[in-house]
Amino acid sequence: ELKVxxxxxxLSMQEGKNYTIYCNYSTTSDRLYWYRQDPGKSLESLFxxxxxxxxxxxxxxxxxxxxxxxxxxxxxxxxxxDLSATYFCAVEGYGGSQGNLIFGKGTKLSxxx
Amino acid sequence: SAVISQKPSRDICQRGTSLTIQCxxxxxxxxxxxxxxxxxxxxxxxxxxxxxSEATYESGFVIDKFPISRPNLTFSTLTVSNMxxxxxxxxxxxDLGTGERYGYTFGSGTRLTVV
Numbered sequence: 523e524l525k526v527x528x529x530x531x532x533l534s535m536q537e538g539k540n541y542t543i544y545c546n547y548s549t550t551s552d553r554l555y556w557y558r559q560d561p562g563k564s565l566e567s568l569f570x571x572x573x574x575x576x577x578x579x580x581x582x583x584x585x586x587x588x589x590x591x592x593x594x595x596x597x598x599x600x601x602x603x604d605l606s607a608t609y610f611c612a613v614e615g616y617g618g619s620q621g622n623l624i625f626g627k628g629t630k631l632s633x634x635x
Numbered sequence: 636s637a638v639i640s641q642k643p644s645r646d647i648c649q650r651g652t653s654l655t656i657q658c659x660x661x662x663x664x665x666x667x668x669x670x671x672x673x674x675x676x677x678x679x680x681x682x683x684x685x686x687x688s689e690a691t692y693e694s695g696f697v698i699d700k701f702p703i704s705r706p707n708l709t710f711s712t713l714t715v716s717n718m719x720x721x722x723x724x725x726x727x728x729x730d731l732g733t734g735e736r737y738g739y740t741f742g743s744g745t746r747l748t749v750v
Binding site: 555557562563564565567569570610612622623624625626627628 | 668670676677678679680683693727729737738739740741742743744746
């Protein structure tokens with residue numbers, strides 16, 4: 523059974539600081555997704571990581587994927603209040619076939635002035 | 636990537652009743668997916684809906700409780716039947732989006748409260 527573990531589950535940061543969210547998964551998969559969810563809202567796609575060593579950056583967020591270690595990271599640089607949200611990673615189950623996204627429990631990020 | 640319109644956005648329902656949630660995609664998509672997000676929890680896949688065939692349900696979800704329709708390539712419905720307070724959740728539909736580049740696109744979600 524594919525399991526996806528995120529840590530930390532809660533993260534309180536000060537503005538301007540850096541931090542990393544970790545996403546470990548238990549079986550082979552070459553596709554990993556990061557999403558953002560604001561309270562009461564749907565999911566916004568942040569990154570799609572398709573291969574080992576993939577690195578993508580958007581603004582203050584950078585995501586990477588190590589398929590050998592079954593690990594993805596979401597790095598936050600110089601956090602600002604607008605980044606406060608819950609961040610989910612997700613991996614496709616069933617040996618990587620399309621459709622069955624297995625989500626981590628999410629990391630609730632709070633950025634304080 | 637595709638845009639998915641989902642409605643209703645929220646509803647409060649009496650136990651024992653049923654609610655049908657609709658998702659409309661602005662382009663034709665082969666596969667659509669229905670997820671449940673229980674309060675404070677992550678998302679769990681309920682079923683995959685392909686046009687022209689029966690939906691495929693994940694373990695723990697059954698057709699009698701969550702019947703799904705997929706009459707064409709742009710539309711799908713999920714019905715939550717014989718509701719109980721435990722069904723109070725956010726329900727979301729999604730599709731693959733524009734190939735692999737943009738990942739899965741999600742609808743805006745339906746926040747269901749059963750009283």
